[in-house]
Amino acid sequence: MPRDVLVLGAGMAGLTAALSLLRRGHRVTLLEYQDRIGGRLLSLPLGDGMFSEAGGGHFRSNMPYVLGYVRHFGLPLLALNDGLPRYMVDGMTASAADLGNWPWPLDRAERNVTIAASLNRYLQRVGLDTDTVLDARWPEGDAIEGLSNVTLGDMIRRVGASDAFCKLLDAHGGGFTSGSPALAIIPDLAYHFGDQNLFRIQGGNERLPLAMADAIGRDRIFLGSPVAAIDQSGGRVHVTTRSGRLFSGDVVISTIPFSVMGDIQVTPGWSAAKARLFAEMEWDQTVKVVVKTRTPSWLAKNARGWPMAGGDRSWERAIDITGNEPGGHGSLFFYLNGANADAVLARPGPNRGQPVVDQFRTDMPDLIDEVLAVQDFAWGEQPWIKGSFGGPPMGGGWMLREWSKPEGRIHFAGDFTTLKTGWVEGAIESGLRAARQIDAAAPAEGRPRIRQEW
Numbered sequence: 001m002p003r004d005v006l007v008l009g010a011g012m013a014g015l016t017a018a019l020s021l022l023r024r025g026h027r028v029t030l031l032e033y034q035d036r037i038g039g040r041l042l043s044l045p046l047g048d049g050m051f052s053e054a055g056g057g058h059f060r061s062n063m064p065y066v067l068g069y070v071r072h073f074g075l076p077l078l079a080l081n082d083g084l085p086r087y088m089v090d091g092m093t094a095s096a097a098d099l100g101n102w103p104w105p106l107d108r109a110e111r112n113v114t115i116a117a118s119l120n121r122y123l124q125r126v127g128l129d130t131d132t133v134l135d136a137r138w139p140e141g142d143a144i145e146g147l148s149n150v151t152l153g154d155m156i157r158r159v160g161a162s163d164a165f166c167k168l169l170d171a172h173g174g175g176f177t178s179g180s181p182a183l184a185i186i187p188d189l190a191y192h193f194g195d196q197n198l199f200r201i202q203g204g205n206e207r208l209p210l211a212m213a214d215a216i217g218r219d220r221i222f223l224g225s226p227v228a229a230i231d232q233s234g235g236r237v238h239v240t241t242r243s244g245r246l247f248s249g250d251v252v253i254s255t256i257p258f259s260v261m262g263d264i265q266v267t268p269g270w271s272a273a274k275a276r277l278f279a280e281m282e283w284d285q286t287v288k289v290v291v292k293t294r295t296p297s298w299l300a301k302n303a304r305g306w307p308m309a310g311g312d313r314s315w316e317r318a319i320d321i322t323g324n325e326p327g328g329h330g331s332l333f334f335y336l337n338g339a340n341a342d343a344v345l346a347r348p349g350p351n352r353g354q355p356v357v358d359q360f361r362t363d364m365p366d367l368i369d370e371v372l373a374v375q376d377f378a379w380g381e382q383p384w385i386k387g388s389f390g391g392p393p394m395g396g397g398w399m400l401r402e403w404s405k406p407e408g409r410i411h412f413a414g415d416f417t418t419l420k421t422g423w424v425e426g427a428i429e430s431g432l433r434a435a436r437q438i439d440a441a442a443p444a445e446g447r448p449r450i451r452q453e454w
């Protein structure tokens, strides 16, 4: 029996859920805060036909949903390089291309092998691996609490990792890595260290949500419609936008980030468990400083990819997404979190990202030939999310059960309702989960098929 479904948010999770339910004959309406589609897939034109990404920047081959959706919509791909970085930690520099000459006090077994290989070895020692942790059912039972009460660094130190290795891991994966709860960070590392095949969409990753919006029908999507109130006290659910427009449905899928849930009036009020979930989820405040260079000059210096450089410096990580994009210029961004992001935000004026680039060029003077343009994008400044990605804090294992449980006729989706937070794969997974709570046969797009013309 077809149902009237209101989907709140036209990012990847909302679009996935809407498309899936439409395929089953349900009537779907999407309400989107912004005047644009795509949420945290937000492409930035660099000129000369090149694009950078303020949000989701790349995908990997161990992401079957992303591959399926990209294939289904026939979007052209660019190939990117996996990271072959130069590190700068504790005032010392070394290249991942020159493993024998690392100056840090690494353990004997950590020498002469990549960081990925050592990390996988430590994960094996605690009974984990970079495949299993990407299963939507991982982890189960008692493992959830255990993994949410220990940081990744403490977990791998117990099975032999040195402090120097944990510092290198932070330089490669971002300053937050070893201090994060193991539960929240291990799937993230499984993407970074479990697959070396990277890609993005030519013309901008935003093309994927735009293609999905076309398939859904633009007339079903109301842009510039921030939801202000949800009332499920009667027979139907009523949703009111900030301008006072009223929509009604049998059921709602909310992909509104929990970081902005407090801006919405709900009747009856949220249960105590949902209110706690929204209040206690932790949201990063990532800033990206996006740079266009004359050429990808770092390639000649044996540094490249995701990341091209990493360290305990104010530039944290330099990420090269140039790959085989046509245009001839270099496309790079600095990916800043915590104190490094705060330092950019504290500066006045339009060029607040420039000191990050300057410091990088002082620390590694040979990697960038000429800077053609610099811009910054601060996720905490976006009123529709006020952050970049949300995840469970230490001791937050209980959140896993809570975020997948509907509240009355409101179902929840968004990458932050999975352990693949910060990844489009998680957004799609969550959209399908919410759609299947409403209709168990709701399908995904793009099952693998061999092209006949081969």
Ligand SMILES: Cc1cc2nc3c(=O)[nH]c(=O)nc-3n(C[C@H](O)[C@H](O)[C@H](O)COP(=O)(O)OP(=O)(O)OC[C@H]3O[C@@H](n4cnc5c(N)ncnc54)[C@H](O)[C@@H]3O)c2cc1C
Pocket (backbone or CB within 6 Å): 008, 009, 010, 011, 012, 013, 014, 031, 032, 033, 034, 038, 039, 040, 041, 054, 055, 056, 057, 058, 059, 225, 226, 227, 228, 255, 256, 257, 260, 264, 286, 288, 379, 384, 385, 387, 388, 389, 413, 414, 415, 416, 421, 422, 423, 424, 425, 426, 427
């Ligand atoms: C800095 C950064 C780097 C990233 N890098 C990668 C990467 O390399 N690879 C990768 O796969 N993923 C990456 N991601 C994650 C990826 O972008 C997300 O997983 C995905 O886009 C999330 O989709 P979503 O639908 O769950 O949430 P969102 O895209 O955030 O969608 C939520 C939507 O809800 C809307 N909304 C909010 N409030 C309201 C309201 N009151 N009423 C109506 N609508 C509302 C918002 O406007 C938004 O459109 C990155 C993200 C960031 C921020």
